[in-house]
Amino acid sequence: MTTDPHLHIFDVPYTDRELVEEILGSIEDALGPQPRLTIPEGTTLTHRGKPASTVTFVLRGKVALIHDSVAAAGDVTLHEASTGRVIGLMSLTEGGNAKTTARTTSEITCVQLTIEQFKTVVEQRPTTSLLAAVLMIRSLDMRLRRADELHVEHVQLSAELEKERAQLATALTNLEEARTQLVSQERLVSLGSLAAGIAHELNNPLAAIDRTADYLFSDVLALLSSVPDQKWADQATGTIRAALESTSLSAREERALKKEMAEALGDPTLAQQLILAGIHDPELARQLKRRSGMGLDQVGHAASIGTHLRNLSSASTKITSLVASLRSYARPDGDPITGVDLHTNIDDAIRLLSHKLRDTEVTREYDEVPAIECQPGQLAQLWTNVLSNSAEAPASAITIRTSTPHEGWVRIEIIDNGPGIPPHILEHIFEPRFTTKSGQVRFGMGIGMGISLSIVGKHHGTMRVTSQTKGTTGTTVTVDLPATQPEEDH
Numbered sequence: 001m002t003t004d005p006h007l008h009i010f011d012v013p014y015t016d017r018e019l020v021e022e023i024l025g026s027i028e029d030a031l032g033p034q035p036r037l038t039i040p041e042g043t044t045l046t047h048r049g050k051p052a053s054t055v056t057f058v059l060r061g062k063v064a065l066i067h068d069s070v071a072a073a074g075d076v077t078l079h080e081a082s083t084g085r086v087i088g089l090m091s092l093t094e095g096g097n098a099k100t101t102a103r104t105t106s107e108i109t110c111v112q113l114t115i116e117q118f119k120t121v122v123e124q125r126p127t128t129s130l131l132a133a134v135l136m137i138r139s140l141d142m143r144l145r146r147a148d149e150l151h152v153e154h155v156q157l158s159a160e161l162e163k164e165r166a167q168l169a170t171a172l173t174n175l176e177e178a179r180t181q182l183v184s185q186e187r188l189v190s191l192g193s194l195a196a197g198i199a200h201e202l203n204n205p206l207a208a209i210d211r212t213a214d215y216l217f218s219d220v221l222a223l224l225s226s227v228p229d230q231k232w233a234d235q236a237t238g239t240i241r242a243a244l245e246s247t248s249l250s251a252r253e254e255r256a257l258k259k260e261m262a263e264a265l266g267d268p269t270l271a272q273q274l275i276l277a278g279i280h281d282p283e284l285a286r287q288l289k290r291r292s293g294m295g296l297d298q299v300g301h302a303a304s305i306g307t308h309l310r311n312l313s314s315a316s317t318k319i320t321s322l323v324a325s326l327r328s329y330a331r332p333d334g335d336p337i338t339g340v341d342l343h344t345n346i347d348d349a350i351r352l353l354s355h356k357l358r359d360t361e362v363t364r365e366y367d368e369v370p371a372i373e374c375q376p377g378q379l380a381q382l383w384t385n386v387l388s389n390s391a392e393a394p395a396s397a398i399t400i401r402t403s404t405p406h407e408g409w410v411r412i413e414i415i416d417n418g419p420g421i422p423p424h425i426l427e428h429i430f431e432p433r434f435t436t437k438s439g440q441v442r443f444g445m446g447i448g449m450g451i452s453l454s455i456v457g458k459h460h461g462t463m464r465v466t467s468q469t470k471g472t473t474g475t476t477v478t479v480d481l482p483a484t485q486p487e488e489d490h
Contacts, residue, residue, distance in 0.1 A: 061108030243306025
């Protein structure tokens, strides 16, 4: 291929490969044969901002131009398909520093010249600079075209993104509405799963606690039986048993017992000490006073052992009851319709809310009512929600009343003596996300009165709320439920 020395830069009829071959011909005419180098993938040919020491003519393979200064995103590939066949030539026009980092993305075959060697070729073969300029212009043209294409793609993607954003906003609004309706039920399902897991995990520790209390009592008795002073041992054993079998006393009961013990012992101070030690039996107190086997301190220690054992057993029993109550929350939607003792179901809810009802007097006015067919988990959640609402109101007393308004039905009334709910609020109480508590969306366990109403509806019952804000204030939630459910619900 012979190059016309008068050829205009825009009239060069050669492909890029042919141009490179023509340039290499000029190079070898000026410098002699040049070796064909094989450079592996991932090799950096130029570094952005650093002087380019060589000009690389790529005969085979791919090279990408990379911007490596974006710290957050790492290296950004600017060009690959539009990268020309000559690497490092642009640095000659930019003060010798490379504008981008050039890195091989495949193994390449190339010829490399130093900048000085290339300048020598240009001086000896002036048309070489024309051919090199053509390659540079074509490379820049490809980059510009690609930049235009990317700009168009960016505009199109931005428009599509905006459209999708609008669709997403609509979808989020719809999802939020759906979430408002479902989140409460999801909480119930999560609570049911959590309750089932907790109940399962507590079974073994509870059994261990029960066994430990029994073994500890047996070991103490066995240890006392080996004491040489059998009189002392019998007194210690009796004291431990008395404290173990005693019951917790109310303030009124403690005052009455203190008086009785003081009369029996003739010593009010001793009576008080024995009561504090857990001795509530006046006859045992007389025996301890008459016998000289144990000192008062020893009596106190022995009684403390019995009291601690009693407390351990009592705590275990309470936890066992809580576990049983938690089981009623497991699988709220999966529970089959079954006959349930209504009072036990309500008591489970009261037990689970004992921490919230600690300062509230709860009165149970239970009438004789039949067992009702229901999903026990859902019903327990209903009572928990209503009782929790009542407990959160500034009320000091809650009354739970059951009755049979007519055959085949039971009525549950939950009455608090709080400040009541104004009529303009009461009419919205069953609406989703509505609350009377400082604008916050929360009702008891978070399931809302609307969900409570739906639970009652699933059981083919009715629910209504009445409230008084003047005079004798308070709120009454009345739930009527059929004793039996339709056959198709079973």
